[in-house]
Amino acid sequence: QSALTQPASVSGSPGQSITISCTGTSSDIGGYNYVSWYQQHPGKAPKLIIFEVGNRPSGVSSRFSGSKSGNTASLTISGLQAEDEADYYCSSYTGSSTNWVFGGGTKVTVL
Amino acid sequence: EVQLLESGGGLVQPGGSLRLSCAASGFTFSTYGMSWVRQTPGKGLEWVSVISDSGVTAYAESVKDRFTVSRDNSKNTVYLQMNGLRAEDTAVYYCAKLTWNSGRIFDSWGQGTLVTVSS
Numbered sequence: 001q002s003a004l005t006q007p008a009s010v011s012g013s014p015g016q017s018i019t020i021s022c023t024g025t026s027s028d029i030g031g032y033n034y035v036s037w038y039q040q041h042p043g044k045a046p047k048l049i050i051f052e053v054g055n056r057p058s059g060v061s062s063r064f065s066g067s068k069s070g071n072t073a074s075l076t077i078s079g080l081q082a083e084d085e086a087d088y089y090c091s092s093y094t095g096s097s098t099n100w101v102f103g104g105g106t107k108v109t110v111l
Numbered sequence: 112e113v114q115l116l117e118s119g120g121g122l123v124q125p126g127g128s129l130r131l132s133c134a135a136s137g138f139t140f141s142t143y144g145m146s147w148v149r150q151t152p153g154k155g156l157e158w159v160s161v162i163s164d165s166g167v168t169a170y171a172e173s174v175k176d177r178f179t180v181s182r183d184n185s186k187n188t189v190y191l192q193m194n195g196l197r198a199e200d201t202a203v204y205y206c207a208k209l210t211w212n213s214g215r216i217f218d219s220w221g222q223g224t225l226v227t228v229s230s
Contacts, residue, residue, distance in 0.1 A: 002155050033214075034214050034215045034216075036214060036216050036217075038156075038217075044222075045205060045220040045221060045222055045223060046148075046156065046205070046217075046220050047220070048216060048217065048218050048219075051213060051214040051216045051218075052213065052214035052216075055213075055214070057218065089155065089156055091156075091217075093214075093215035097169070097172070098158075098171070098172075099158060099161060099169055099171075100146075100158040100215070101158070102148075102155055102156040102157065102158065103155065104154075104155045105154075105155045105156070
């Protein structure tokens with residue numbers, strides 16, 4: 001069982017917006033603005049797409065956005081495209097001996 | 112361009128040992144922390160260990176006292192020595208570059224190396 005809780009799957013049609021939630025505790029998501037999101041296509045390494053809750057690395061599409069409220073972080077993908085079909089993982093730094101925790105991953109399907 | 116290339120994975124019996132290596136290029140290796148993250152087949156990600164630019168280390172409880180992370184800045188390489196391997200250590204092991212000052216993030220990942228622990 002992962003430390004952070006994500007829905008197992010989310011789906012949407014091309015052009016739609018979807019949101020993936022990531023629920024933790026006050027010891028991780030709620031306690032730090034060190035929430036990041038990673039995209040992973042099958043057989044590939046994870047790729048950083050959001051850091052510090054809502055910042056995008058250079059080169060990542062503006063269709064990806066992140067936010068946080070209390071102990072829950074969210075990733076929104078707007079204008080859904082076929083290439084967005086992948087697994088998405090949230091992560092939070094904890095500042096404790098655990099250091100980093102991940103969510104169990106959400107499979108995004110483009111219908 | 113940042114490149115991370117893991118090696119050393121393979122099939123090992125329970126109780127055995129393996130040493131993973133991760134060769135880095137495209138950035139000033141000695142000034143960054145490096146981490147190992149594993150992914151069990153068909154499942155999620157789990158942070159395993161970290162070594163800072165100054166050599167300070169930390170481990171997940173599940174591997175503490177069995178795994179040891181180290182680095183050789185002259186070779187731009189980070190290592191993970193895994194002893195007392197268990198079936199539950201079976202996973203793809205990724206090394207990742209850690210950027211501490213911008214969100215404690217893993218901003219580059221290698222392609223991973225598969226470790227299978229089985230008799």
